[in-house]
Amino acid sequence: MYEVDATCRYLQHIDYFKRESSPQSRCRYNYKLCEVTPNSVYHTLHRLNRATRNKPSPKEGAPQQRASMAEEVILLDTWVSPFGMRARIALAEKGIKHEHREEDLGNKSDTLLKMNPIHKTIPVLIHNGKPVCESNNIVQYLDEVWHDKSPLLPSDPYLKAQARFWADFVDRKVFDAGRKVWVTKGEEQKSLMEEFIGHLKTLEAELGDEPYFGGEKMGYVDVTMVPIYSWFHAYEVSGNFSFESHCPKLVAWAERCMQHHSVSKALPDPEKVYQYVLQLRKRLGIE
Template sequence: MADQVTLLDFWLSPFGMRVKIALAEKEVKYEYSEQNLMNKKSDLLLQMNPVYKKIPVLVHNGKPVCESLIILQYIDAVWKGKAPLLPSDPYQRAQSMFWADFIDKKVHDISKKLWTTKGEELEAAKKEFFECLALLERELGEKPYFGGEALGYVDIAMLPFSCGFYTYETIGGFSIEAQFPKIRAWVDRCLKKESVAKSLAEPGKVHEFILETRKGLGSWLSKTTMADEVTLLDFWASPFGIRVRIALAEKGVKYEYSEQNLRNKSALLLQMNPVYKKIPTLIHNGRSVCESLIIVQYVDDAWKGNAPFLPSDPYQRAQTRFWADFIDKKVFDITKKIWTAKGEELEGAKKDFIECLKLLEGELGEKPYFGGENLGYVDVAFVPFYCWFYAYETCGNFSIEAECPKIIAWAKRCMKKESVSRSLEDPKKVYEFVLELRKRLGVD
């Protein structure tokens, strides 16, 4: 029974081209599955690479291997009989891995700046790029390939970027051949190999794609290949952080999640939120935005194209902000008492909480969402507390559904939205966390 090999990839990706070259060198037959990275990613990609959700992914007999350099090593280990990619000598092997890692960490990011920046930033990127090529040219030396007499691991790691050389030169106004003739000669030598020539994208096609991308955005910044840098500093159980996660999911914004230890706050959190030193903090292209409701408004303003949270009508907008502020000022403090208080204080907190929910039920009325027909600002502000309801009910010995059925029906309706269900934490896990907090506070 032959191996079943599938490559999930995007034609332009230099990382995917690495895998194509390696498979061609090893003469491995495979099925190619082009992925649409501009719109919703395929279920297969999300299933096979649930951690990074990126291409390339090599699926070998149903098992996925992710990250291009790891895939190359895997291919070399599985299909040993032909064209070894890595040297057998441990030191030479380590050196090959070092230079491939250098290419991953330096060349990709720098070369991207060559066609996404202008002015001083572009000149700085060119300088860095030249420094990288000078180092690589020195490592190549007089050898025909980085791998010595045969195409190897470092060659395959670097070669795919050569199909972008024409674009870098045209936009950056320089000549690689004039400044780095050995690198240019090495590329031409590699292109004589069928495994390389058939795997690399045509430079003219790459250039057209990049020009179209830049033109389509009406800017020098390519959002399709160089997304905004967005990081969320958060703590998993925080309802305030969950608000931001829902907002980002609704807008389809990709971001890096950074879990924070609130008992030992990170230097990054203290730097980005020096006033309150709290989560959530959203970092967008190096600038921080703090306080969850302010962040949700910022997300709504910065990514206008999808799912507006706040109504355009000034009065409705003011009412929406009023109710979100009500939730901030009343719900959190009251619900905290439900799991930290006892006796009369607990009974008073339960009474106050039900009164809050009744007021919110009155505002909800017969609408499916507080935002009307669509999930809106107040929904995003309040629904994160739903994953804490089980803890409130268990600690307080009462039923929210019995007292406020409309609120529970609304919450369940919200949970049908993927942006909500994927952002809210498991109620049982939250309850276990609350029990731990009670123990720490001496409540139990």
């Protein structure tokens, strides 16, 4: 067994000398396997160890490797999309340099149609030519690839599962109910608004007395939820009510998140969002 192991190591070092040593030093050795003996292996390895002991070995996750991973990051997005805002916040939180491409959803680019041929929607993250679609999927991808920079998901499996559960609740309940509010009016809108507020109160109860859903620092659920804050003004004007009177803790949480540059930079002016919603309502014949 010793002879086999030593011979394997010997042949690996042979490959090293073929690549790294000079022709003069290589010619001193005969590399035929039949000539390998335990004694020759021992002395050869001893010489090789002395020659290579100062040669640094590459470390996993070294900066030069990470640099190649982050050579090209592109985000296909549109300013008003709360889903695109999630990706923008995550990119900013992690300090990832990227190119932002604003999409006209009425005239989608060839790049968008090529990178997301199934849904043809934004946001799409393109990392070194490979697309990642759907906002929460993008945030999780960024958190896994750049895990050493401002982690968003907890490392504990149970807490991670809980964070994903509440992020899914935001998508399935909060955003879906909110969308129905601004495309309706009258009694129907009033009923939907109560449902919407109910979901927000559920989130407020989950937040409790913590500063963020992620605990002491902003995390995955916060990034998932906070983009809707830029739409609050549009909901309040359309539904003639006040979020602060119904969900004061949630409003305070959103304002706390807005103190992060990553959030304040990603979220558009609420009045601008309202004007956008107003135009949509007129186009749908609601106003």
